[in-house]
Amino acid sequence: MFIDVKKIWRFQEILVFSHSITNIKTYCLSEHFYKNIKPDVMKRYSVFTDDELVKGFVAGDSKCIDALIDRHSNKIFTYIVVCVKHQALAEDIFQDAIIRVIKTLKAGKYQDNGRFSSWVMRIAHNLIIDHYRKQKHLATVSNDDYDYDLFNNLGHSDQSVETKIVYEQILSDVDYLVSMLPDAQREVIEMRHYKGLSFKEIADETNVSINTALGRMRYALINLRKLMEEKNISLAMF
């Protein structure tokens, strides 16, 4: 019979250390775990290909996305910094890009058409372009005597009358659409988005399970989208 001595040693090591602490959770947060056990675990994931890690993450193994992020974050972040030349802004775009990747993977919409890193970089690229276009939109011409004034930009000015009217119109459209939902779904929308309750609180107040509350929210959103299309209503600001 084959016995992996290293594994047994590791197990004993965990037992020895976990004996002196209150529970395994505390141990997992300990310095010993981070120095000795976690690198081994992550090393195991490093032998997987990107596709295998993607499949693992979609199947529910969160360590797979940790490994993917660790593997590709440097390249993606370097690309963003090179383009925007601003560390904090690059971190914002990096975060948006990875969150978009996570959402796409979880929705099962990722199609493997080549390298995973290329796909993520394309997403980051699109966000960078979005940023440029937004800034172009904000650029203004100034008659001031100095070149740059931090407080002299559109971001600090009042909204235009047109923007206010569009915004008010959108709010009234949303009210109208929500009012057309079935009672149960409208109730969940109002409690979640207007009153800011958690799904647990909504479930308690309406005497249903959390899953039912989540299901009602899902169908409320689906129905809102359907109604928007049926009534030909656009809720976009620009």
Next chain:
Amino acid sequence: MTRSITQPFYDFSEDEANAWLEIFMQLPDEMFMDVRLVPSKGIVDTIKRFARSYVSVEQLPNDGYVIN
């Protein structure tokens, strides 16, 4: 009196980003193993926590109903 654009910091071109994308696409991932430019640990940890807790709408249970 001068007339000037108030956002000089954002005067970057899309062409530049396209050119960099082409270059980066051809660079091997291994080149970036030990670069100095890395996202802050806080950002990476936040993203990882988000990945663990995020549940897509598509994964929600189907015990609701749809308007006909």
